Amino acid sequence: MSPILEVKDLQTSFGEVNVLAGVSFAVEQGETYAMVGESGSGKTTVIRAIAGLAPAQAGSVKFDGQEIRGIGERALRPLRKDIAMMFQDPTGSLSPRLTIRNLITEPHKIQGMKNRDLDAEAKRLLELVNLPAHFADRYPYQLSGGQARRVGVARALALEPKLILADEPTAGLDVSVQGELLNLLNDLRERLGLSMVIITHNLNVVRHVADRMGILYLGRLVEEGTTEAIFHEPRHPYTNCLLSANPEPDPDARLDRIALKGEPPSLIRRPSGCEFRDRCPMASDVCSQVPQWKVTNGHGVRCLTPRHL
């Protein structure tokens, strides 16, 4: 079976800032793929470029086998009902002047499906995300952060998409509510057979929702594999740093933390050789060469001295 989403060598620059330097990954039908990285690694740009909301100067984005990069707004519009976005800021992405009913049925109006019974549709969607039906008459300011997230999910699901692109779906949520949202996403994926790309920097979240994950550093994947493999046998030193930088809710937790040196380098003047070497605890002389992408057992890494290999 061909993947629902296939991204090849995607490149994006804003002026001289080279944000994505060739990103390739694929998402199978029904799969959840997590893209992990620090601020500025380009993770938001990846999904915005896939959705046609950010420019991509080169590369290919195939959705359901069809090339969609640079096909233009007019050609993209009918596809938008199959590819839904969940934006990062739950309240900020909802218009303050529309009721929840109008917000979650807006996609129908945009896609020219006004002949449907929109009241019934609003009710169905609210039920899907476990919100009471009377919420249809509320305005965004009357919602808590968790409820606003659910409305965001309802709106993303409105047109029964095949693929959801979710940007930090649990950012800013309390832990008790975060679990609820992740359970909801897992449940919907099972019931509706959705495929998902989730962008996050929260590794605790990734472990429970993603089948596979990619680690992004300076607009390039440095590691990719199944979530299990990456958590248990991380190959790239950067992945290792990220995993060890996860504070444990236990005061006696043993901290064999690997300190990450310095700040991410400038995207305008990319470092030579391995782009991670200035911050890498394992860097050696060989790292002045450019590492190539190597895949073994479905686990890819871009490192000259990988671990667990």
Add this chain to the structure above:
Amino acid sequence: MTETLLEIDNLSVDYETARGDLKALRDISFDVNRGEIVGIVGESGCGKSTLISAILRLIAPNTRFRNGAIRFKGDDLLTRTEEQMRALRGGDISIVFQDPMQTHNPVITIGKQMVDIQHRVKISKAEKLATAARMLGVVGIPDPEARLKQYPHEFSGGMRQRIAIAMALMSEPDLLIADEPTTALDATLEVQIIERLKDLQRDFGCAILFISHHLGVIAELCDRVVVMYAGAVVESGTVREIFHNPKHPYTRRLIECDPGHIKTRARVLPTIPGEVPDLANLPEGCIFRERCDQAMARCAQVPPLTRLSEGHNAACWLNHAEEIA
């Protein structure tokens, strides 16, 4: 010898609203000793922010102090004049805010901002600049003299938060309030900030009141923890007591919900069903009763915050077994 620096004593704060009084804080009591790191943990709406603004008396006009005292070095801050409070803020008590991107003035260089906040010190501008550069060095900003000439946008988020910490420590405060200082940052930067705070606390000897909803960060950094829920303290104790021997169902559930605890992929993650009660229309009895899976008839009365062992307090009837029997 521990000396109490800050003492919150039965503090109750309301917000007057059109729907009636919103009881944002109810009978809050806890202490912060000199040189100690105390964590306040709780979810949205638990009153963390009201507590900070009450301590600093940076309050909204509809705030009403109903009861209690906030004693700093034995002095009740609620009876101080505004002028006295101004002398205290950024002096003996300073604060690091949540969002490092909005803490600094975007059109003034970091150097000028760091000189400006030394307005109380009677030294020359050159000396103030030298102090500023030294503090940037302390928080690990490389090449501090040159960086002083730069504007906030020329620094990353993690650096800006470290600069905010440097500025808060310049007055050598006795108490540093840190309001979710790592929430806006990535895990790697979060770790950098925590480790930096630990070092600084050791070097400067100030007490830190650290507010966060991230249990991992609290567990790693704090000596003692105060757990708040819907405007009340439900439990307080040493960090080990709270994480290894929690005595309030809310604390227990909160720790269970943290996905950092669950090492294998969970089909269904634990949650706390229900919602925080409406503080303008308080339910009878224990504030957590409606979401508590161990609630019983006794919970129709508000449980007092009771001392269970040295330095461990909880407000739950489950700890009063002999009275139930």
